[in-house]
Amino acid sequence: MNLLRLLLLVAAAWLIWQVARQVRRQLSQRPPEIEDDFEPMARCARCGTHLPAKSLNSNGLCGRCSE
Numbered sequence: 001m002n003l004l005r006l007l008l009l010v011a012a013a014w015l016i017w018q019v020a021r022q023v024r025r026q027l028s029q030r031p032p033e034i035e036d037d038f039e040p041m042a043r044c045a046r047c048g049t050h051l052p053a054k055s056l057n058s059n060g061l062c063g064r065c066s067e
């Protein structure tokens with residue numbers, strides 16, 4: 001009877017460990033996805049087109065207007 005209880009305890013501990021590992025893996029995967037979704041948008045100062053802030057030059061113009 002004592003052995004059965006020990007086995008049950010080990011099984012429960014293994015189950016908790018597995019769940020904790022999965023939760024930790026999901027949490028570590030989530031931050032990059034969120035960063036991808038939140039790309040800052042900016043408006044071209046000349047034509048008013050909304051573009052990712054990265055594609056505007058230092059004067060706030062899009063590639064087409066800065067040429």
Ligand SMILES: [Zn+2]
Binds near residue numbers: 047049062064
């Ligand atoms: Zn423009």
